Amino acid sequence: MRIFNWVLPMLVIACISLLTAGCWDYQELEDRAIIVGLGIDELPPVRSNGFETRMYQVVVQIVEAAAEDGGDQKGGGFGSSGKQSGYTNFVIETPSIADGIERVVTRSDRLPNMSHLQTIALGEKVARKGINELYDFFARFPQMRRHTEMLVFDGPISQLFATPSVSEPTPALHIAEMIDNVQRTIVMPVSNLGTVSKSVRSQSPFLLVKAAMNENKEILINQVAVFDTFKMIGTLSREQMMDISVLQDEIERGVLHFPCYQGKKTGLQIIAGNCKIKPELREGHPHITFDVELEGEMMEYQCLGASFEKPEQIKRLEQIVSDMLRIRLKRTAEKVRNKYGVDVLRLRTRLKNERDLYKELRQRPSEFFRRLTIDVKADVKIRNIGNNVQTPNRELRPK
Template sequence: MRGKWRNWRVFCLLTGCMGILLAGCWDYQELENRAIVVGLGIDELPSARLQGKETRMYQFVVQVVEPANAASDTQLGRGYGSNDMKQRGYTNFIIDAPSIADGLGQITTRSDRVTDLAHLQLIALGEKVARKGIDELYDYLTRFPQMRRHTEIFVAKGSVFEFFTVPSVSEPTPALHLAEIVNNVEKTLIKANSNLGAVSKGVREKTTYVTLCAYLDKNKQVVMNKAAVFNDFKMRGVLSKNQIQVISILQGDIHRGLLEFSCSGGKKVVNRMLSGNAKVKPSIRNGKPHVTFQVKMETEMVEYQCMGEAFEKPEQISKLEKKLSGELKKRLMDTVQDLQAKYKADFYLLNTKLKNYPELHKMIREQPKEFFQQLTVDVEVDFKIRNLGNSLDTPQHSKDT
């Protein structure tokens, strides 16, 4: 009887201890006490002499969302630093510092909250920073445990601070608004991911990587239809919308976006991508590397501005498919040659796709510049239109009376 009573007391003691441990929270922090960072902008400043050494300096724009119950406070939602701008629902901290860690540390001296980067949605790099090199910044962004690989990243032409004050009707916080724009542009331009993970992969594999590029028009609206080319931590150039599409197609990223083709009288034919793939057929010709891209694409017609055409018969559709296939092939070939002549870089993930071809893979790994100088390319296109919409013909041209 005593043994049973002893066991019962031990059981109650353990249960009570477990209840305390499981129900208790000894390291929590109130939301109002955390400065949740959703956007980080980085601009280049003139170097400064710190502790007897010439040191590279940056201006950081750190956007922090305000708690709902504090957003109505007239003292919150302000920009702290060289610019002081009243906003609603967020605070912009503008800080000059030699490193990200130093900059974030300064926020604690200007705010009563501790910075939290776990919800960072966007990183905006000034063009001067990108061209001079992001190696110092990259170390922090990839080493800090709170950083997420899918944080969107883009290069900002002009003042970075202005991007973090762009108003939006649907999203009052500029950093979140910009992150949504990046995400939408990736879908409509058939652009591969422009995020920290893509940058990290390019750095690790020592290959060329691409991020989106943005500027503000005369109405202070964000325009994001180009991309920045990076190699070895530095921005080397800018890609047009057409070049972005060609790179994505040849990478095999064919499942979204619109393609435009020329038509008579400067008009356009617009097709939406439905599905497709791009296979690589490598070979060695006359001792030089050669690659044939075999592109297959299924689309649906969105707009056809060439008046007076009809698509009631299969041969009419086949004729249009053949015409668009030829136009797309020429576009792909011309763009590949231009990019190869200017950058001599692996935009098409050949370093990965040629792993099953030892001789070619050895060439691209050991002598990448020589490989792309010697590389010859051919393109085969199989372009299909699976849906013409609700109309099988187009209106006739109106005649002047």
């Protein structure tokens, strides 16, 4: 057995050095095509053998590490030509995302790597026709991250991934930062590849940020796309989405505006809040009461001649704002229910403890929403009125 005393250590050292020293699949960073953005839009379908195959335009944005580091810049723009920048875009026409990604190899000297993908942008056409064929790749591929941001873009996808930004050299990173920031406010609850996957699996509708380009060629996020069963079925305005966020109990910081008089506005910064639901069966109909409690601080009060020196005056404002919020939330909830008839209010997860209602919602969702009645209670507390206890006198207003 003494042979083991030296043979085994030698064998172990030899095997370990063989297996680990060079790292089996090691690749230099420059040899990797790190994909940070993926844009997909619909092309006219192709017919072959009697079958219609959907075709996609896939824009693959690859970050150029050297250029980002401030070193020599290469590539940039579209394909391998164009102006110098921190990225390269490849535009590929393909019936499959996996094929599209793979074809990057044939047009570049690097192997694609998806593990740092930041943004998936969907063209409005592909969103309306359905993303069922695309979803499986995103959910299956191990390199995909659940925090990858998703958006719908109203316009050519290639244009989105070529929009310059002051702060980020790579458009995909810029767009991801924008979406992330929007989702930190009350404007939009968190919605990324992870939440989309969750909604698809639980057969619930999901929401995605919808962006467009303004006349100054700036990316603008001012709408939200509503998806049900893989298809975009409509949009919500920014204000509607803020109301939906409150009703979904996804209350983050953000400013809610209310009219004071003659079209002037009161701005209330939300500090905290919650929205509880009280579900019940009322005369055989599902009935949900949303009980909203918000705490805020006054950011803006455009109406002149107001004073907040006494607690009663603040109480009165709280009452007015609460009433307006209640009416506004109820209107939005009913509008969304009537227009879409799907679970935009995220009731499916929140009704889990109400056995009968939950069962009906899962088994007959359209019937459930058709019969659903909604009530809203709102209680707004103003915790801080800022530096001014009075607004200027009305006589000072411009004639």
